[in-house]
Amino acid sequence: MSEYSDEAYLDLVEEYKQQEFVGVLEQPTAVVEAKNASCGDRVTVAAKSDSTHLECKWTGQGCIISQVAMSRALRHVQSTAELKQVSALADHEYLELIQFSDLTLQRQRCALVSKQALERLQDRLSDSQNL
């Protein structure tokens, strides 16, 4: 994606307009925020979970990459086990999972805002389970 065709970008714009898992949760178990300090991209993820089930909703603002990345990532995080697995990936593995492996280094930071949020969520949920 370091070299966008017009078609690829148009597809991304369409995906941006139809983001998944957007919204807020009543009485969430945890709420986390993450941001890209270089440009103000930010996402807030709320989760409800028990030992196995996980439901996430998110809101955010920022560039197309940061927002589409969050939407794509949550497709892979449908249980606490998946959250643990996805949040532990190396950055390059994570970018591959969410089909953003060909970004420039600067744009990788936009996509990785979503990973930062998932890592924080994993930390928060494991803290709350340990209590």
Add this chain to the structure above:
Amino acid sequence: MPLAPRTDFPLLSSSTVRGHQLAYLDSAATSQKPQVVLDAINDYYSTSNANVHRGAHFLGDKSTQAWHQARQTIAQFLGATPQELVITRNTTEALNLAARAVASSIQPGDRIITTLLEHHSNFVPWQRLARERQAELVVVKVDKQGQLDWDQLNEVLASSTPVRVVALSHISNTLGSVFPLSQVVEAVRHHHKNAVIVVDGAQAAVHMDVKFDQLGVDAYALSAHKMLGPMGIGALLVRRSLLETWEPVLVGGGMIDEVTLEKTTYATNLEERFTAGTPDVASLVGWAAACEYLDQWSWSQHLAHDRELVDRTLEIAKKFPELEIIGPTDPDLPRIGSVAFVHPKIHAHDIGQVLDSVGVAVRSGHHCTMPLHNEFGWPASVRASFQCYTDLSELDALAEGLRKVAAVFGNL
């Protein structure tokens, strides 16, 4: 036609990006380097490399001469003396040095004044210093055109609370606006004769005639890499009588008078006193070559060329009705070096990426001015910036790129 021949710049004359001729509109982030600068650095290492002020041998002497000659050239270019030129790694280090050097003079309750549009390098050091010394940091507001809130500044200056530091930029790296330094100096001195006035000149020194001895300020920070020189070297110009009162921030090799087990006295020569450790001689030599290169043209030629680029970019941006140009648009207000804009729906990074796809390099982000962006609710902005080598044809590429942005994001 650009002011400086494109063929003088190897990167500019040879580079294509994704099949397009490179349009490099990110010179405010860093400038490209002419061959004479690259040659000067290479020649130094090829013919003169040895440590300065140390070995009593031929090469040591040659290197020391190169160091002092370069200091002389750079100081003269900036209207300062070599004794007033404290070499740093960059503007940020220069401003941190200023903050460290004045720290002991700040008492609890004193005021440090800065402005809303400062680069973080001229904001964070003062914010930290104010916290450490229990002083008050006063941030003078600016409007969207980068014009100072004089009512606020005058009110703060008229108060009896001591103002120890006034830190402001010469040209805004985000808005391209120019602070009227002489008016600020007059207002500050009228009320607080001994306040230390520190200027961030990173964006100014390559576009306008900076003559330190005529500015009336106490310290002026700048970086070589913004003015056709190499990265990793910059300076803080400090008024000599003030510098003589400053304790060196870095201590160690090369800056001492005498070291015993009990105590150390520092070199009385200011050029040595503020040069701790082996300096980056090659970069300084490269910087001096950049100053000589820039000196080929008068400052009125530099400014006229820049004005043409600014006006053309403003014209282009105005053709895209949703773009909000930030910084001065009133023709009576100076704008130098850059034009930045925001879009209500399209994030700056997305604009930057589409522009990159047609070979246009711009800066997108908050440009290290988060307080300014937050104040006006801009998450990030896109900035096109210019240099003596910038050609109008690069602005045609920008216009083409913006048309592509409009097409790609048209129905967002």
